Each structure stands twice: as structure tokens, then as C-alpha cells.
Amino acid sequence: MGSPFVSDVPAAQALAAWREARVAAGCPGRVDVVRVPVGEAVGRVSAEPVWAVRSSPAFDASAMDGIAVRSADTVGAAETTPVVLGCDDFEVVDTGDPLPPGCDAVVMREHVHRTADGGAELRAAVPPYQHVRSIGEDISATELLLPEGHRLRPVDVAACAAAGAFELAVRRVPLVVVVPTGDEIRPPAADLAPGDIPDTNSLMLAAQAREIGCAATVTDIVPDDPELIRAVLDEAAARADLVLLIAGSSAGRDDHTARVVARAGSVAVHGVAVRPGHPVVLGTTGATPVIGVPGYPVSAALTFDIFAAPLLAELVGAAPPERPTATARLARKLPSAIGMDDWVRVRLGRVGDQVVATPLPRGAGVLTSLVRADGLLVVPSGVEGHHAGETVRVDLLRGLREIDRTIVAIGSHDLVLDLAASALRAADPLCTLASSNVGSLGGLVALRDGLCHIAGSHLLDPATGEYTLPYVDRLLGADVAVVRLVHRTQGLLVRQGNPLGLKDISDLTGEGVRYVNRQRGAGTRALLDHELARAAIDPDRIQGYAREEHTHLAVAAAVAAGRADTGLGILAAARAFDLDFVPVAEEPYDLVLRTEDLDNPQLSPLWTLLDRADFRVRVESLGGYSCAETGKRIR
Numbered sequence: 001m002g003s004p005f006v007s008d009v010p011a012a013q014a015l016a017a018w019r020e021a022r023v024a025a026g027c028p029g030r031v032d033v034v035r036v037p038v039g040e041a042v043g044r045v046s047a048e049p050v051w052a053v054r055s056s057p058a059f060d061a062s063a064m065d066g067i068a069v070r071s072a073d074t075v076g077a078a079e080t081t082p083v084v085l086g087c088d089d090f091e092v093v094d095t096g097d098p099l100p101p102g103c104d105a106v107v108m109r110e111h112v113h114r115t116a117d118g119g120a121e122l123r124a125a126v127p128p129y130q131h132v133r134s135i136g137e138d139i140s141a142t143e144l145l146l147p148e149g150h151r152l153r154p155v156d157v158a159a160c161a162a163a164g165a166f167e168l169a170v171r172r173v174p175l176v177v178v179v180p181t182g183d184e185i186r187p188p189a190a191d192l193a194p195g196d197i198p199d200t201n202s203l204m205l206a207a208q209a210r211e212i213g214c215a216a217t218v219t220d221i222v223p224d225d226p227e228l229i230r231a232v233l234d235e236a237a238a239r240a241d242l243v244l245l246i247a248g249s250s251a252g253r254d255d256h257t258a259r260v261v262a263r264a265g266s267v268a269v270h271g272v273a274v275r276p277g278h279p280v281v282l283g284t285t286g287a288t289p290v291i292g293v294p295g296y297p298v299s300a301a302l303t304f305d306i307f308a309a310p311l312l313a314e315l316v317g318a319a320p321p322e323r324p325t326a327t328a329r330l331a332r333k334l335p336s337a338i339g340m341d342d343w344v345r346v347r348l349g350r351v352g353d354q355v356v357a358t359p360l361p362r363g364a365g366v367l368t369s370l371v372r373a374d375g376l377l378v379v380p381s382g383v384e385g386h387h388a389g390e391t392v393r394v395d396l397l398r399g400l401r402e403i404d405r406t407i408v409a410i411g412s413h414d415l416v417l418d419l420a421a422s423a424l425r426a427a428d429p430l431c432t433l434a435s436s437n438v439g440s441l442g443g444l445v446a447l448r449d450g451l452c453h454i455a456g457s458h459l460l461d462p463a464t465g466e467y468t469l470p471y472v473d474r475l476l477g478a479d480v481a482v483v484r485l486v487h488r489t490q491g492l493l494v495r496q497g498n499p500l501g502l503k504d505i506s507d508l509t510g511e512g513v514r515y516v517n518r519q520r521g522a523g524t525r526a527l528l529d530h531e532l533a534r535a536a537i538d539p540d541r542i543q544g545y546a547r548e549e550h551t552h553l554a555v556a557a558a559v560a561a562g563r564a565d566t567g568l569g570i571l572a573a574a575r576a577f578d579l580d581f582v583p584v585a586e587e588p589y590d591l592v593l594r595t596e597d598l599d600n601p602q603l604s605p606l607w608t609l610l611d612r613a614d615f616r617v618r619v620e621s622l623g624g625y626s627c628a629e630t631g632k633r634i635r
């Protein structure tokens with residue numbers, strides 16, 4: 001963690017040091033003020049207070065359709081003693097009309113009985129100013145409408161226009177210049193040679209800047225050459241309010257960012273106690289702030305949130321962006337290294353009366369962990385992680401209403417769950433199925449502990465040859481229902497053409513066959529052990545039996561990359577990596593849940609989906625699946 005090159009400055013201290021450095025370098029505290037027509041001001045930040053120059057309404061106005069009257073004329077009117085006004089004693093008005101001179105109240109049409117000779121009969125007395133919007137009710141000329149430093153919303157510009165402010169003083173839109181660097185970086189749509197990386201960070205960082213009301217441009221990709229990077233940095237700094245220099249922030253041979261920024265200006269901080277984002281560089285070039293953004297995508301995204309967004313808000317004099325928070329119970333143990341603020345991406349869903357947070361993969365390169373995240377959880381540097389079931393505070397990336405409608409599935413992963421998640425969302429934009437993979441046994445434990453709605457399981461009990469039910473009995477007892485999702489074929493994933501000619505499980509002990517296994521507790525692991533026991537094969541004779549991967553796809557990836565010759569998995573995983581498939585066994589994959597949840601409206605869209613013929617057709621067309629018992633309750 002501690003590196004000889006990169007320091008571990010706490011985030012708050014790093015922000016303070018960078019601010020001091022910006023002041024010392026003469027960086028502007030605010031961008032300039034410009035005047036824009038009120039219609040173009042939404043999203044901008046007011047640079048001066050807005051004072052009303054006229055009132056709204058500008059006259060006493062009728063608030064209803066009806067008749068304008070003198071209230072004094074109606075005194076004494078009642079059901080039994082109606083008052084009849086002659087046609088000269090009232091005037092017909094519509095909503096918004098100026099109140100006629102002499103009148104001080106309005107009676108709604110519904111309460112007026114017109115007489116044959118054009119008069120108006122009233123059966124209730126009318127208080128002065130009934131149904132009248134008096135002058136200045138909304139805005140009075142000379143009042144303060146909006147303070148400085150207010151980000152203008154549609155309602156604000158409407159109020160400004162009502163108050164006669166047609167041109168507003170706002171802050172200029174800050175310009176962020178993004179500079180991608182790296183010999184291996186290519187434009188996103190380019191054909192990629194081995195080792196090439198598409199420049200996804202520039203796209204993301206520019207969009208993050210625009211999302212908070214800034215302008216952004218991206219320079220050409222700069223090779224790992226300090227002179228070239230320096231030249232582009234100088235040019236960018238001359239026009240930008242903030243330069244984001246991507247990658248090269250850490251300690252590698254081609255990591256020049258810190259040195260280039262130091263030479264071009266100054267480095268205030270190199271390395272913060274935040275992960276992902278650790279090797280960030282905070283500095284200045286001339287009078288322009290520069291951030292050396294770490295190259296890993298999650299690091300880049302979080303670096304923007306933690307360091308760039310507050311500065312950009314400050315430049316326009318607005319409050320820094322803030323996310324709503326909620327408390328949640330952790331679905332899994334969450335270890336965390338001491339000494340670093342650990343930003344963990346989580347999925348959220350409501351189980352019973354609590355929101356449950358399931359941590360997503362932690363790697364700084366796993367961008368999909370942010371794509372799928374409903375929330376962010378910071379494990380502070382002084383805390384060594386959390387236990388499963390602990391209550392934590394999370395920043396919300398999605399609305400609570402959606403989170404309340406999320407079906408939480410924990411357990412073994414299957415592609416059919418992904419297909420179901422997509423179909424559920426297509427049928428109802430508020431419905432989410434969030435599944436996370438901890439293996440079949442882990443799912444049953446999570447269900448026992450009230451941390452999910454559904455545990456996906458395909459656990460074979462070697463003693464009985466039965467799937468899932470014996471484990472349910474042992475772990476969960478009564479009040480548990482089991483619904484069949486699919487039958488699926490498990491088989492040996494092998495490279496195209498099956499070069500080692502594997503035919504069945506007994507071939508795994510063959511000379512030079514390198515196997516890759518699944519983790520303990522995974523149903524696929526149990527299936528292998530069962531098949532080995534049936535064939536009286538000692539697992540020790542299989543080379544690679546102790547090598548564990550956590551998903552079907554990870555096993556397929558290991559075979560595709562040549563790191564192993566075979567592993568047990570599903571056909572869909574073989575297809576995803578263009579592998580061949582040697583069928584070994586058909587197994588049921590079941591959904592385990594609490595009986596009471598069978599009637600939980602949160603889950604009902606799933607049962608409806610499993611009944612749909614078109615969904616079953618799509619599942620079977622994946623290959624290796626049978627829907628003959630899909631949706632059937634087997635317990």
C-alpha cells in the first residue's frame with residue numbers, strides 16, 4: 001500500500017494542500033461573469049443577486065372565473081335571505097383579469113344564480129378580497145428573488161422573467177480539457193491490436209464535466225513521451241479552467257505525469273489515501289489547476305467526483321454536488337485495508353424492512369462495478385472493513401423507489417437471471433432484478449440471514465443424489481419454498497476442436513490435462529465431486545483441482561486464454577468464449593425463497609415472467625437449457 005513513490009495523504013488534507021497551491025500559483029478563485037438572456041440561463045450559476053424590478057401580479061387580479069363585486073353590497077346574504085345585485089353592481093370576470101375599479105372581491109360562477117333580468121343572486125356574504133390575487137402576492141418589486149451562487153432551474157428563470165429580469169449575470173461555463181496519454185491508448189472505435197486499450201476515460205471524464213454544467217474538450221491521444229505530454233499540457237492549460245491529464249500517475253517506467261506537472265508548474269499532492277484513485281496528482285500549471293487522473297477507469301471516475309467536481313463547483317461559486325444517503329445492511333463481509341478510504345460500489349435492494357447492500361467487485365479496472373452500482377459506500381481509512389449484516393451508510397446513485405422495487409438474488413449465477421433482469425426491466429422500468437454471485441451455498445446462507453429474496457441454487461447432495469432440497473432442510477428448515485428456474489447442461493469447456501480429445505470426467509486424470517475448478521460451495525464444484533465419486537476417481541489425480549475460479553465465465557476465460565485445458569461449466573459460458581463443449585450432466589437450477597415471499601408483490605413480476613411463453617423460448621434459444629419445469633414449485 002505505502003509506496004516509495006506515491007504518498008498516502010488523507011483526502012481532506014489533499015484538497016486543502018491543493019487549494020493552497022492554487023492560491024500560491026495565482027489560479028482564479030472564480031471564473032468570469034457574463035450576461036446571458038434569461039432563457040439561456042438554466043443550469044448556470046448566478047453571479048449577482050437577482051432583485052425584482054416589477055411585481056407579480058402587477059395588478060389586483062381575479063383568481064377565479066365569476067363576477068367581481070363590492071363585498072359591502074353582499075352583507076347579510078344567506079340561503080334564506082339572498083341578495084340580488086343589479087346588472088350595474090357587478091362585472092363578469094375571468095381568471096387573471098384585472099379587478100374592475102371599485103370591486104374588491106370575486107364570486108365563483110358556480111355560486112352565482114343569474115336572474116331573468118340579468119341580475120345576480122348571492123346566497124352567501126362575500127368577505128373583502130375573496131378570490132382576488134392582490135398586487136405583488138407572488139413577487140414585490142425590489143425584493144431579493146435569488147441570491148448569488150444559485151444554480152438556475154427552470155422555475156428560477158420563469159420567476160426572473162416574471163420579476164422583469166431579462167438578462168442575468170452568471171458565471172462563464174468552466175472549460176475542462178481532457179488529455180489522454182499512453183502508447184497503448186487508441187480512439188475507442190479503432191481496431192485494437194493485442195495490448196491496445198480503447199480511450200474510454202476521455203469519453204467518461206468529458207461527460208462527467210458536462211453533466212455538472214461545464215464544457216469539455218478532449219485532445220488527441222499523447223504518447224508516453226514527457227516532452228510531448230508537456231507541450232500538450234501547456235497548450236491545454238492556456239485555455240482550460242482545469243486540465244485532466246489521464247494515466248501515467250503511478251510508479252511505472254512510462255509514468256511521467258507527476259514529473260511533467262512538477263516541471264510545468266507545481267505538484268501539491270502525489271498520492272492520496274483513497275482507493276481507487278490512490279496515485280492521483282494534484283497540481284498547477286501556470287495559473288491553471290491540473291489533475292493527474294489515474295488510468296484505471298474506476299479510479300478515473302471517482303477522482304473526478306472527489307477532486308474535480310468540488311473545484312468546478314467552487315469556480316462558479318456553487319455548492320459542491322451532493323448525493324442523498326441511506327443506511328443499509330451489508331449482505332457480505334467487507335474486508336478493507338487500514339489507512340485508505342475505500343470506495344466500494346454496492347447494489348441495493350429492500351429485503352423486508354431493510355435496504356441490503358451487496359458489494360460489487362472491487363478492482364479499479366472493473367468499470368461495470370460503477371455501471372451496476374446503486375450506491376457508494378466509503379470504508380474510512382481507520383476502519384478495517386465490516387462484518388456481514390453490519391449497518392452502513394451509503395451514497396445513493398439511484399432513487400429509493402427503484403431500490404424498493406428491486407428483487408435481490410444472491411447465490412449461484414446463471415445467465416437466465418441476466419435474461420430475466422433485462423425482460424423484467426423491459427416490462428416495467430421500475431423493476432430490477434439484482435443478482436450477485438457467491439455460489440449456491442453462500443446464497444442459501446444469505447437467505448437464512450435475511451439478506452436476499454432469492455437464492456439461486458444447483459447444489460447436489462452427494463449422499464442422496466438430490467439437488468438443493470437436502471441443503472434447504474439442513475440450513476433453512478420449514479417456511480421455505482423452492483421454484484424451478486431451468487434445467488441446464490453442465491459440461492467440459494474445451495478449446496475449439498477439443499484438442500485433447502476429452503470425452504468425459506475420467507479423462508481429467510490424463511497426462512498433461514490442466515483443470516480449472518470452481519470455488520468450494522459452488523454447485524458446479526459439488527457436481528464435479530459427485531461425478532468423481534461415482535467414477536471412483538481420486539481428486540488428487542487431477543492436475544489443477546485446487547485452482548479455483550468464481551464464475552462459469554472466469555473458467556471459460558481461463559480455458560480460452562490457455563491457462564487451463566478444461567473446466568466444468570455451462571454451454572453459454574463456452575459460447576461466450578468461442579469454446580467447444582463436452583456435455584457431462586443435466587442439472588436443475590432452482591430459486592429458493594421464504595414461503596411468505598411467494599405473495600410478496602415485489603417478486604410477483606418474476607413469477608409472471610417465468611410463465612411467459614416468449615421468455616421460455618428465449619431461454620431455450622440460449623442453448624443448453626430446458627424450460628420443461630420452469631416456474632414449477634418443487635417445495
Ligand SMILES: Nc1nc2c(c(=O)[nH]1)N[C@H]1C(S)=C(S)[C@@H](COP(=O)(O)OP(=O)(O)OC[C@H]3O[C@@H](n4cnc5c(N)ncnc54)[C@H](O)[C@@H]3O)O[C@H]1N2
Nearest residue numbers: 003180197199200201247248249250251278294295296299
Ligand atoms: N508499482 C506501483 N504500481 C502501481 C501503483 C503503485 O502505487 N505502485 N498504483 C496502482 C494504482 S492504485 C493505479 S490506480 C494505477 C494507476 O495507473 P496510472 O495512472 O499510472 O495509469 P497507467 O499505468 O498508465 O494505466 C493504468 C490502466 O489504465 C488504462 N488506461 C490508461 N488511460 C486510459 C484511458 N484513457 N482510457 C481507458 N483506460 C486507460 C491503462 O491502459 C492501464 O490498463 O497504477 C497501479 N500501479
Ligand code: MOO
Nearest residue numbers: 276277278299364
Ligand atoms: O488507487 Mo488505484 O486507483 O486502486 O486502482
